[in-house]
Amino acid sequence: MSTVLILYFSGSGNTHQLAEAVCQGAAEHGHAELLRIRPEHIVDGRYPIERISAALREADAIIFGSPTYMGGPAAQFKAFADASSELWRDQALASKIAAGFTTGSGLNGDQHGTLSYFAMLASQHGMLWCGLDLPSHHGPQGLNRMGSQWGAIANTANPDLHPADLATARHLGRRVARLACQLNQLQTEATT
Numbered sequence: 319m320s321t322v323l324i325l326y327f328s329g330s331g332n333t334h335q336l337a338e339a340v341c342q343g344a345a346e347h348g349h350a351e352l353l354r355i356r357p358e359h360i361v362d363g364r365y366p367i368e369r370i371s372a373a374l375r376e377a378d379a380i381i382f383g384s385p386t387y388m389g390g391p392a393a394q395f396k397a398f399a400d401a402s403s404e405l406w407r408d409q410a411l412a413s414k415i416a417a418g419f420t421t422g423s424g425l426n427g428d429q430h431g432t433l434s435y436f437a438m439l440a441s442q443h444g445m446l447w448c449g450l451d452l453p454s455h456h457g458p459q460g461l462n463r464m465g466s467q468w469g470a471i472a473n474t475a476n477p478d479l480h481p482a483d484l485a486t487a488r489h490l491g492r493r494v495a496r497l498a499c500q501l502n503q504l505q506t507e508a509t510t
């Protein structure tokens with residue numbers, strides 16, 4: 319069993335749809351929970367990290383999500399990331415698995431900037447980055463049609479997300495949760 323948190327911001331709902339798909343996949347291997355960053359929680363540009371720091375400390379894996387705004391994560395996600403420096407001081411998230419997902423309206427809308435930022439944030443926290451183990455247009459569902467191995471991307475040119483993008487997000491959630499279970503098992507074996 320593993321506990322996976324999906325920590326994300328969504329302005330108009332596209333990234334929320336992708337977060338739900340990630341959560342469905344992760345729930346196949348344990349407990350998975352959505353934690354949405356709400357703009358009204360942010361005060362003077364800072365997210366109140368104390369609201370969620372216990373949940374972050376207890377999770378086995380954290381999957382970050384944000385729409386891509388101007389080639390990077392939304393300011394609301396960055397407000398959380400900056401506040402997470404409280405947890406960086408004692409490396410409270412070290413050795414947890416991390417992964418990421420994003421949405422963007424461009425076919426190539428520089429969504430990699432957002433995923434690269436998530437990987438950097440994970441590295442700052444000493445976390446272990448988990449990308450996608452999928453070549454592009456994989457299998458009958460056409461998984462990873464956006465061709466990214468850093469994480470899951472959905473193109474949002476249409477209001478309903480593409481089934482292949484949703485299936486790719488479920489795959490990422492499933493992969494992270496499965497790896498977290500395996501890591502838990504190894505740690506248990508090492509201490510018994």
Ligand SMILES: Cc1cc2nc3c(=O)[nH]c(=O)nc-3n(C[C@H](O)[C@H](O)[C@H](O)COP(=O)(O)O)c2cc1C
Pocket residue numbers: 327328329330331332333334385386387388389390421422423424425426427428429474
């Ligand atoms: C301020 C702003 C900047 C944006 N910049 C980009 C961008 O750089 N690349 C891209 O592909 N889409 C960009 N978009 C489109 C959003 O990423 C896209 O609509 C996304 O799915 C919104 O997600 P949400 O519904 O979860 O808020 C931008 C949208 C806004 C409002």
